[in-house]
Amino acid sequence: MAEVSTSETPQLLRAAKSTVSAQPLIEVCELTKEFSRPDVRPGRFIGTRSLFTRARKITRAVDRVSFQIDAGELVGFLGPNGAGKSTTIKMLTGILVPTSGIVTVAGRTPWRDRRGNARTIGAVFGQRSQLWYDLPLRNSFEIIRDLYAMRPEIYRRRLGEFSELLDLDDFIDTPVRSLSLGQRMRGDLVAAMLYAPPILYLDEPTVGLDVVAKGKIREFVAEINADQGTTIVLTTHDMDDVERLCRRVVIIDHGRLLYEGELETLKAQYVTHREVVVHCTDVDATTITSPHAEVISADTVKARLRFALTATAAPKVIHDLTSRYPITDLSVLEPDLEDVIRHLYTERSRST
Ligand SMILES: Nc1ncnc2c1ncn2[C@@H]1O[C@H](COP(=O)(O)OP(=O)(O)OP(=O)(O)O)[C@@H](O)[C@H]1O
Ligand SMILES: [Mg+2]
The missing domain is CATH 3.40.50.300 (P-loop containing nucleotide triphosphate hydrolases)
Known part of the structure; x- marks a missing residue:
């Protein structure tokens, strides 16, 4: 100093x-x-x-x-x-x-x-x-x-x-x-x-x-x-x-x-997919499907779905799910920064 x-x-x-x-x-x-x-x-x-x-x-x-x-x-x-x-x-x-x-x-x-x-x-x-x-x-x-x-x-x-x-x-x-x-x-x-x-x-x-x-x-x-x-x-x-x-x-x-x-x-450059998690009490969540998103995991009360940002947007998926199922809670997950950075490191190290 x-x-x-x-x-x-x-x-x-x-x-x-x-x-x-x-x-x-x-x-x-x-x-x-x-x-x-x-x-x-x-x-x-x-x-x-x-x-x-x-x-x-x-x-x-x-x-x-x-x-x-x-x-x-x-x-x-x-x-x-x-x-x-x-x-x-x-x-x-x-x-x-x-x-x-x-x-x-x-x-x-x-x-x-x-x-x-x-x-x-x-x-x-x-x-x-x-x-x-x-x-x-x-x-x-x-x-x-x-x-x-x-x-x-x-x-x-x-x-x-x-x-x-x-x-x-x-x-x-x-x-x-x-x-x-x-x-x-x-x-x-x-x-x-x-x-x-x-x-x-x-x-x-x-x-x-x-x-x-x-x-x-x-x-x-x-x-x-x-x-x-x-x-x-x-x-x-x-x-x-x-x-x-x-x-x-x-x-x-x-x-x-x-x-x-x-x-x-x-994030916009590297995040290609987003995920939504839906909760419901009056229906078995394992029966949930969507034409806009793919189910990645589900149990009786909760399902997790994934969609490609190039194919659809979050509001469309949300609208589809909420109009067809008695959903009590829904969240769109933020992209994981760790994944984005890892993606960047591996992509650049392959190109050099
Ligand atoms: N005084 C030094 N003499 C020789 N090599 C050094 C010296 N200081 C750093 N290095 C080397 O330079 C490279 C960069 O080190 P640096 O400490 O800047 O990395 P860093 O990004 O801060 O890593 P970390 O996240 O682990 O703190 C490493 O390969 C390290 O071994
Ligand atoms: Mg350091």
Whole structure:
């Protein structure tokens, strides 16, 4: 985390101005990151050979990825394990230097101006805390207050708001090392947002959390995006996080961009069928049929039917069923995002 110096004020103003200009707040163009490590092959003299030959193995973790994020967006950054998500986030935060390509965040190149960039961003890495391990949470927040030269009344107000949103009171005086994972994650989120950065990177903020803690974190994320206009890039494997929070997604696999766009457009592209579930009490549901849909399962009280979106539409199926059977309840199931994403991964990996 960077100290504040008065010389950074013009940069901060520039960052704030860029949020209202037509320029995207985050712009990534042909971004590439290669890692190189000694190529150790099994053998008797592994150490000696790699030492003398200096053979290196290159991993291209991010491969010519381009995307843009506008101020105020909450974008899901998705991809399977090892896709290159954390590596990209680290380049956006300035922790890693790209091998090639351009990354611009609020008008800056993060790795060239880490200090300036640090004032503009907050980051939470779910796998690793950025808090002071031996100090109570409150002291960690006070260090951040001093590092970022926050005015006391602003600090108190923001901490008060966040404490209420995330129920910090029960554990704010507990050393970080004694916190549960969910409590620690809430502490990390507050630490990242205390100094009101306009951009927040969240790398798996809900990993390993129970449903209640996940819910709290989601509420917080939605609130700071809606109320404070914070631009958020959210990396997660939890499709519920994505469904609840993100309108737009960037998806990568094997370091390459697979999709950038609206979640609904992605679904429309890959969802070919929909399902309806009907309940009835006065008729045996196993007798239900429809010319517009295929029955996939049924028992005496409930039937599940599936129809192709190219052949018919939900209202037609519903009308047919409700006009012919004494139906007590009917629901059209939302397409499963997990299925959509799986479909996308397998289709693209076959085509490359
Ligand atoms: N410091 C490093 N040195 C060498 N290889 C690395 C390094 N960091 C990441 N990699 C490799 O780069 C690739 C992308 O890793 P990355 O951590 O960005 O994936 P990810 O999408 O965040 O995956 P996950 O969902 O598992 O967190 C992987 O093959 C990984 O092994
Ligand atoms: Mg990762």
